[in-house]
Amino acid sequence: MKTLLAYILLLVALPTTIALALDPPQGTVLLTINGKITTTNTEGAAQFDVAMLQALPQKTIKAETPWTAGVTKFSGPLLRDVLQMVGANGDSLLMTAINEYQVKVPVTDANFFNCILAMSVDGEILTIRTKGPLWLIYPWDTFDALRTETYYSRSIWQLKAIEIQ
Amino acid sequence: MISRRLNITSLGLLLTIVAGGVGLILLLSSLQEELAIQRRIFREDRVWLAGQLEREARMFRHAVLIYSEGNNSVSHEEMNQLFDVLWSRIESMDKGQLGQMYLQLEGSAEALQYGRTMLHDLEPEVAKLQPGDRSTRDRILNQVDQAVEQFYQIARRSSALNLKQQEARRRNFEQTSSRAMSMVLVIFVSGGILVILLTIKQRAINRLTQTLEDKVRDRTRKLEESNERLLMLSVAIEQSPASVIICNCDGFIEYVNPRFEQVSGYKAHDVIGRNPRFLQSGRTTDSTYEEMWSTVRAGHEWQGQICNQRPNGDLYWEQMSLTPIKDTSGATIRYLAVKEDITQRRQYEEQLLRQANFDSLTGLPNRMLAIDRLNQVLRQARRRNASAGLMFVDLDHFKRINDTLGHEAGDQLLREASQRLSGCLREGDTAARFGGDEFIVILPELSSTDDAHHILRRIIEAFSQPFMIAGTEIFTSTSIGIALYPGDGDSPALLLRNADAAMYQAKAAGRNTYRFFVHEMNEQAQLRARIEHHLRTAHERNELQLRLQPIVDTETGRLAGAEALLYWLSPELGEVPPKTFIPIAEESGLIVDIGNWALLEACREAKRWQNATGTLIDICINIAGRQFRDEDFPKTVRKVLATTDITPSRICLEITENTLMEDEHHARKIIEQLVQMDLRIALDDFGTGYSALSYLGKFHIDTLKIDGSFLKNVLPDSNEATLAAAILSLGRSLQLNMVGEGVETLEQLNFLRAHGCPMCQGYYFSKPLPVAEFEELVTTWETTLSSKIG
Structure with a gap:
């Protein structure tokens, strides 16, 4: 009897866990998040394809950057939203690019600034050749103070993985 | 001058500071800019970029090698991705700000062009590369290596440039900062000097300010004071009584x-x-x-x-x-x-002049003018070696007239008297009112005393006529004293004193007469003053003594009573008889106290006598005029009678004729009151005064005491004897008791007996004795009597 009751309770508790679950990616995996996360869709990690990221609310940042000519329009989901989806609960994000470039970004950047994972520039979907498919963009249009080497160095392109630490 | 020099120096320093400040700000802002630039410069500079490129190229090379070996650890797609990474790197080399900087490097454009060409050449090769295709693989690798070599060379050049630029920037920074430091130093030094200068200046200014403030305060105070003074003066003038x-x-x-x-x-x-x-x-x-x-x-x-x-x-x-x-x-x-x-x-002033010199009542010169005149007369007399005289004229009994008829009558009498007095004088003589009822007369140029006698007699005579005052005839007389210059004094004060003494002597001689000053007078007056002085304390010091003199029945020689007499044993003056000090006591008013004391003592003694012997004794006590006239006298007597509890009929009060005559009306009233108390009244010293026999009937007199002077000469046919006999006869007819006084001899006693005088007293029997001795005398009286009464 006791065992039966425990199963019932487990069944009742399950839907909340299921609701937080992330659908597995249908297309090519663009981003893999692991580490201190509560929601996964593969073994110990959460993987995202283009569709999943595009399904999130898209934000735009229009700003000049050292790497582009003139005002450039970057669009993509908020880093915060992506972290929320995986239930990230760490302090910093170890980001890794395709060329194995790594940089540590404090979670507070994501919470405080509306940083986006740009997926398109001036309306064109980013590819690896154009520093895509994901490029972390800070809102330089809103905060001039972000125009320092610290933030420039955190603006990782060709992002492929985030480890929540 | 110092201040101006200071000003110029300060201004210079200030400008230096401002200039230094501006320079510093500019320098700092340029540094700020530099710092901003430094901050904005990436690690991804040209060297780093080259490093990245090389790394990405090696990753791609590695992938190509592994893939071409047919190892499944690297997929074609992964290899493609790394090719794309390399592509993106080369493609973005000249993009953006960094790209611009990169293009400035020598050969960078050619390298980029080479790189891009390589990428385009490699793209189809990479796409067709299959595992085992070594030739393609080698071509790819070769091309990549060449491109990397190209970029490396640029990077090396860039590195050298970078170092140079960094060095230049560092130098620039150091220069700027040292410039800034020197400017700060300049500012500090200038500021310090300026502060010192300003402090010096401030001190000078403070000192100046202090001095100025002091001056202003001082000036203000002076102004206020002078304003106040002005105001005060103007008010004073406005309200001035002048x-x-x-x-x-x-x-x-x-x-x-x-x-x-x-x-x-x-x-x-x-x-x-x-x-x-x-x-x-x-x-x-x-x-x-x-x-x-x-x-x-x-x-x-x-x-x-x-x-x-x-x-x-x-x-x-x-x-x-x-x-x-x-x-x-x-x-x-x-x-x-x-x-x-x-x-x-x-x-x-005019009025005062008159008032100051003339008496308003009589119009005669007053004391002031009189003394002035006297001075003048004496000066003249001294110059001419002449003599002069000064009279003191006093109206007798003026006080009585004033008291009974009133002040107006008194004033009128004074006016008339002054006229009469003036009428008696020679031309050149001056009559003046000296005060009260006293006048003085100044007589210049007396050729002889006869002149003076003449004038004096005229005055006495003039006053013998009655004055008609308010419809009443008033008799008055004058007592005059005269002192002569130079014999009796050479100063007004001395002459006045001596004339006064002479006048007093005239009064003492019974009034209505005049006296020339003689030097003894002055001695008498001095003695009198001494007596009066000591008398004031005599009563307190118990120096007064009551003595009793027996009064004897002339027929039987038996003791009938005693007269109480006051003796004064003064330590300074010796034994002073009543005749000497009683008048002085009377004049000074001391008599009231002394007399009342004597009255009380006498009554006590009589009572004591009565208690001791069981026999009553008549006691006669002298009452002075002033004592008698004292308002409270009857009251005092009543008190004494009550205190001593003595039989009043045994007390006989002796008063003098003068006492009666001073104020008849009053005397009668008093006597009536005393008689009602059952006291007896004796008229003392009868015959020495006016001896106005007609008065005797008017008063309730019990006893006449015939003055001893009548018994001086009792030889038959002598004037006195005749008078005494007449008096005794009169007394008998009036049924008065009579006492002969001053009996010193048997002849006198016999005379009294012969003329029916029942009583006598005198040294023949006994002098006045102290009480104890008197008592002793009484006990032996009878035994010694026979020899006395003969």
Whole structure:
């Protein structure tokens, strides 16, 4: 009897866990998040394809950057939203690019600034050749103070993985 | 000067500081800019970029090698991705800000072009590369290596440039900062100097300010004081009880005060601008005005009295003080006249002059003028070697007249007496009222004492006639003393004193007479003064003693009573008999106390006697005039009777004729009261005074005490004996008890017996004895009696 009751309770508790679950990616995996996360869709990690990221609310940042000519329009989901989806609960994000470039970004950047994972520039979907498919963009249009080497160095392109630490 | 130099220096320093500050700001801002640039420069600079490129190229190379070996660890897609990474790197080499910088490097454009060409060449090769295709693989690798080599060379050049640029930047920074440091130093030094200069200046300013403040305060205080003084003065002038006129230098009025308006009767607006000449009355002499103006024009103050006229014609006198007011150079700019209305004062002065010298009642010169005159007379006499006289004239019994008839009558008597007195004098003599009822007469140039005698007699005679005052005939007389210059004194004071002493002597001689001063008089007067002096304390010091003298029945020689007499044993004067000190006590008023004390003691003694022996004794006690007239006398007697519980009928009060005559009406009243108390009254010293026998019937007299002087000569047919006999006969007819006094011999006793005098007293029987001795005498009286009464 006791065992039966425990199963019932487990069944009742399950839907909340299921609701937080992330659908597995249908297309090519663009981003893999692991580490201190509560929601996964593969073994110990959460993987995202283009569709999943595009399904999130898209934000735009229009700003000049050292790497582009003139005002450039970057669009993509908020880093915060992506972290929320995986239930990230760490302090910093170890980001890794395709060329194995790594940089540590404090979670507070994501919470405080509306940083986006740009997926398109001036309306064109980013590819690896154009520093895509994901490029972390800070809102330089809103905060001039972000125009320092610290933030420039955190603006990782060709992002492929985030480890929540 | 110091201040100006300081100012210029300070300004210079200030400019230096400002310039230094501006320079510093510019430098700092340029540094800021530099810092901003430094901050904005990436690690991804040219070297780093080259490094990245090389790394990405190696990753791609590695992937190509692994893939071409047919190892499944690297997929074609992964290899493609790394090719794309490499692509993106080369493609973005000249993009953006960094790209621009990169293009500045020598050969960078060619390298980029080479790189891009390589990528385009490699793209189809990479796409077709299959595992095992070594030739393709080698081509790819070769091309990649060449491109990497190209970029490396650029990177090496860039690195050298970078170092140079960094060095330059560092130098620039150091220069800038050292420049900034020197500017800071300059600012600090300048600021320090400026602060020191400013402090010095501030101190100087503080000192100056302090001095100025002190000066201002001092000046302000002086101003306030002088303002206050001005205000005070102007109020003082406005309210001055003196008239004030201020004229300009031409003599025209500029100001008058309210008092002027009151006194002169002119209004200020009527007189301002006019010459004060209009005030003139014509009474002031021209010479006065001339003197006034000459004094004032000479720059001096003029004072004097002038008579002015009011618009209504009234004249008034003013005491005026006219002062020229000078400016600092000494020139007269104003005239100040201060005037006091002295019209009333002048009137008073005239009146006072009269009052000061003349007696208002009699019109005679008063004491002041008299002494003045006396001085003058004495000076003349001294010069001419002549003699002069001074009389002191006193109206006898004036006080009684004044008391009974009133002051008006008294005043009238004084007026008439003064006229009578003046009428008796020679031309050149001066009669003056000296005060009260006393007059003095100054007699200049007495050729002999006869002259004086003549005048004195005339005066006595003139006063023998009665005065008619208020319809009543009044008899009065004068007592006159006279002192002569130079014999009796050479100063007014001495002459006055001696004339007074002589006058007193005349009074003592029974009044209505005159006396020349003799030197003994003065001695007597001195003795009298001594007596009076000691007498004042005698009573307190128990120096007074009651003595008793027996009164004896002339027929039987038996003791009938005793007369109580007061003796004074003065340590200074010795034993003073009553005859000497009683009149003095009476004059000084001491008699009232002394007499009452004697009365009480005598009654006590009688009572004691009565208690001791069981027999009653008659006691006669002397009552002085003044004591008798004292309002409280009957009351005092009643008190004594009550205290001692003595039988009043055994007490006999002795009064003198004079006492009765001083005020008959009053005396009668008193006597009646005493008689009602059952006391007996004796008339003492009968025969020495007026001996107005007619009075005897008027009073309730019980006993006559015949004065011893009548018994001096009891030889038959002597004047005194005849008088005494007449008196005794009269007494008998009036049924009066009689006591012969001063019996010293058997003849006298026999005379009294023969003429029916029942009682006597005297040394024949006993002198007055102290109480104890008297008592002793009494016990042996009977035994010694037979030999006495013969």
